[in-house]
Amino acid sequence: MASLLLVLPASIAASSAGNVSISTGTSPGVTVTLPHGDQLNFSYSYLLVYANVETTTILGQFEQHTVLFGADLSVINWNISIRGDTTYFNASFPLVQTTFSPIGFDDNLTNLTPFHILSGLNLTPEASLSVQISIDKNVSTRLYAYNVTNSANAADFTNLSVSTLRIDNYINISKIPLANIIPYNVVLLQSLNATINGNRGNFIGFNANSDDFEKNQFNGFAIGSSDLIGHSSGLLWWLPSYTSNGQVYPLHYSFLKTEGALYLAFQFHGESSGTIVAQDPYLSIVNETINGIKIINQQIHLAFEILIHNIELVTAGSVIGVLLVGVAYTSYRSKKF
Numbered sequence: 001m002a003s004l005l006l007v008l009p010a011s012i013a014a015s016s017a018g019n020v021s022i023s024t025g026t027s028p029g030v031t032v033t034l035p036h037g038d039q040l041n042f043s044y045s046y047l048l049v050y051a052n053v054e055t056t057t058i059l060g061q062f063e064q065h066t067v068l069f070g071a072d073l074s075v076i077n078w079n080i081s082i083r084g085d086t087t088y089f090n091a092s093f094p095l096v097q098t099t100f101s102p103i104g105f106d107d108n109l110t111n112l113t114p115f116h117i118l119s120g121l122n123l124t125p126e127a128s129l130s131v132q133i134s135i136d137k138n139v140s141t142r143l144y145a146y147n148v149t150n151s152a153n154a155a156d157f158t159n160l161s162v163s164t165l166r167i168d169n170y171i172n173i174s175k176i177p178l179a180n181i182i183p184y185n186v187v188l189l190q191s192l193n194a195t196i197n198g199n200r201g202n203f204i205g206f207n208a209n210s211d212d213f214e215k216n217q218f219n220g221f222a223i224g225s226s227d228l229i230g231h232s233s234g235l236l237w238w239l240p241s242y243t244s245n246g247q248v249y250p251l252h253y254s255f256l257k258t259e260g261a262l263y264l265a266f267q268f269h270g271e272s273s274g275t276i277v278a279q280d281p282y283l284s285i286v287n288e289t290i291n292g293i294k295i296i297n298q299q300i301h302l303a304f305e306i307l308i309h310n311i312e313l314v315t316a317g318s319v320i321g322v323l324l325v326g327v328a329y330t331s332y333r334s335k336k337f
Helices: 298-313 319-336
Strands: 010-013 021-024 029-033 039-056 062-072 079-083 086-094 126-135 142-147 150-158 164-173 181-196 202-209 217-224 232-238 241-244 247-250 252-258 261-269 275-279 282-285 295-297
Touching (some): 029 164, 029 282, 039 232, 039 282, 126 295, 142 217, 142 232, 164 181, 181 217, 181 232, 202 232, 247 261, 261 275
Parallel strands (some): 010 150, 021 295
Antiparallel strands (some): 021 029, 029 039, 039 062, 079 086, 086 126, 126 164, 142 150, 164 275, 164 282, 181 261, 202 217, 217 232, 232 282, 241 247, 241 275, 252 261
C-alpha cells in the first residue's frame, strides 16, 4: 500500500499500434475497440429539462413545483450522415414529463429539487440535438492530469493530437410556451462503459492543464483498470465552460449512478425564450495512434453489406435483379439520410 502513495507522475505518449477500431451506431455515441479486446464506450442516453413552474391554488396562493421533462435518446429516429472524417447525428423531438432521476442529481448539480408530474400541465418542450464525432488532429499535444485529492496520482499525456476524438454537442430547446416558468436547467446524460482486461473499467476524476492549448484548464475522467491515472487506457475531458445563447457559463457536471449504469451528466443554463447550447468534450485513446482510422457507422455499414450480399446472389445474366437491388438501396438512403 505504501508504494501507491509514492507513485510519481508518468510520461505517457501515444504510439502507433494496429487493430484499433472506432464505430458509431444508430444513436449518438462512439465505441473504441483496442488491441487485445479492451473497449471504451461513450453513448448518449437522455436529454432532460428541469423546470420550476409556478401555479396558483383555488385560494389564489402561489405554489412552486419542479417538473422534469425528458427524452430517451436511444430510441429516437436519428438522421445519420458521414461527410469526410466526421459522423453527424441530428434529430428533433419532444420532451415529455418523466420521473427519471439518477442518484446524485441533488448532491452534485445545481438548483435541482424534488420534482412532480403536474396533471393538466399542457407543456411539451421541443428539442433538437446535433452531435458531431471526428478525429481531432489539432487538439492539444500534451495534457497534465492530476487527482485533486491525491496529487501523487498524476500523469503527463503527450502526442494527443494523434489519438483524440472530438465530440461536438449542439442542443436547441425551443421556446417554452409558459409565461410563469422560471429559467431552467438542461441536463445531457451520457452512459459510460469500459471493459479493461476483461473487467469493468474504473473512472477516476481529474483536473488537467495544457501549455499549448488556447484555454488550458480542463476537467475529466481517466478510464483504466486501476485507480492510477498513469495506467489509463482512455481520457474523457472537457473545458470547464460552455456557451448558451452566446454567453459563457461555468460547466456543472456529475458522475451519476442508477441500477447497473454509470452516467456522466452535463448541466446547461436554459432560457424560457429558447436555448442554444454548444459544448465539445474530447475522448483520447492512450498509447494508440488513431489518425488515418476510418470511423465506421454500423447502420450505414450494414446497409452497404446487405447491398453487396444481394448483388452476389444475382447471377451474371440477371440484370433486372441487379437494377432492383440498386433501386431499393437508393430508396433506403433517400428515406434515412
